[in-house]
Amino acid sequence: MTYCIRGLDPAPFKSLYGLSDTELANLGARRVVADSSPGVPDRIELRDLDVGETAILLNYEHQLADSPYRSRYAIFVREGADTRAQFRDEVPAVMRQRMVALRAFDADGNIVDAELAEGDAIEPAIKRLLGSGAADYLHVHYAKYGCFAARVDRD
Template identity: 55%
Template sequence: MAFRIQGLDPSQFSHLFGLSDTALTRLGAQRHVVDGKPGFPDRIEMRDLDIGETAILLNFEHQPADTPYRSRHAIYIREGAEHASDLLDTIPDVLRIRTISLRAFDASGAMIDADLAEGTELAALIARFFANRETAYLHAHYAKPGCYAARIVRS
């Protein structure tokens, strides 16, 4: 089963780039200088940021469906990111090295399945979920902190 892992569109965050720390705080966001790797998984470029890069931590609505599954949570993005990852049949290292909670949603945004997998086993779980014709898309979450990681669609 072919799949595509998509990073977030950076244009929805560009208004944050270059703001002062005070301005970010007023918006409920924080700037962090990366001081360890792994540890700051960027949701735009789908990679762990390198030491010395700047990350913005913000609250993001990753599941906007008007259902009980509507959800938002904290995510990191690389300040200044310009291009979203769009990976075909590839599990990026940022997912491969972590335990992932994978959630399957139908076209209405209702969760229809969920399971845990080590990132090295994620492709098999993606294939299993997409074997169900009702699955419209998947959300990957980092299992330990529970943060949204990526959207996965059929390719």
Template identity: 50%
Template sequence: MNFRITGLAPEPFSSLFGLPDDELASRGIKRCYVDCQPGFPDRIEMKDAEVGQSMLLLNHVSQPANSPYRASHAIFVREGATQAYDAVNQVPEVMRIRLLSLRAFSEDGMLLEADVAPGQEIEPVIERMLANPAVGYIHVHNAKQGCYSGRIERV
């Protein structure tokens, strides 16, 4: 079964790029500079940022559904990121190297199934979850830190 993985659209974040630290702090956002790789996964381009790059650490509503599963958590976005990751049947390296939590939701935001898998082994989990016609989409989170990683849909 074909699947599409997408990162976050850059537009909601672009107005934050370049703001002074005090203004970011007033919005609950922290600027970080990458000091190791991997370790700072950008949720727009879906890749680990390079040492020295500037990242914004902020709270993001990853599950906006009006359901008991509405959720938000901290994520990183790379300052200056302009192109959201969007690929069919390709798992980005940022996911491959991490332990992942996959959560399958119905279109109305109800959790139908969840599983944990190493990034190198997620295709069978994706296939199994998407085989259920009630599944509308899958959210992927980094299992250890719990941060939202990306969205998976049928193609």
């Protein structure tokens, strides 16, 4: 089974790049400067920001399904990110170095299974969940803070 982990499309976030701190605050967002790495995981490029890089911290609706599992939460996007990452049959380092929650959803947006994994155990968990036949796609969340990390689809 092959799979693809994709970062978010940068298009909806580009209008935030370069806004003043006041303008961001008026939108319920804020600018964050990475002061350690790892520490600020970008959702577009699927990497940790380098020290000194800036990110926009904002609320993002990652589960749009019209189900009880519809969800939104805080995410970081690197200010200026313009290329969406794609990892085929590979778990990016930003995820491997953290405990993640893998949530399997059916086509109607209902959770059908879930698993916690870290490091080298993430890829086998992805394959188990997608291989079960019940899951249409997966969402990866960083377990410690609960933030959405990325979507995983069969490739």
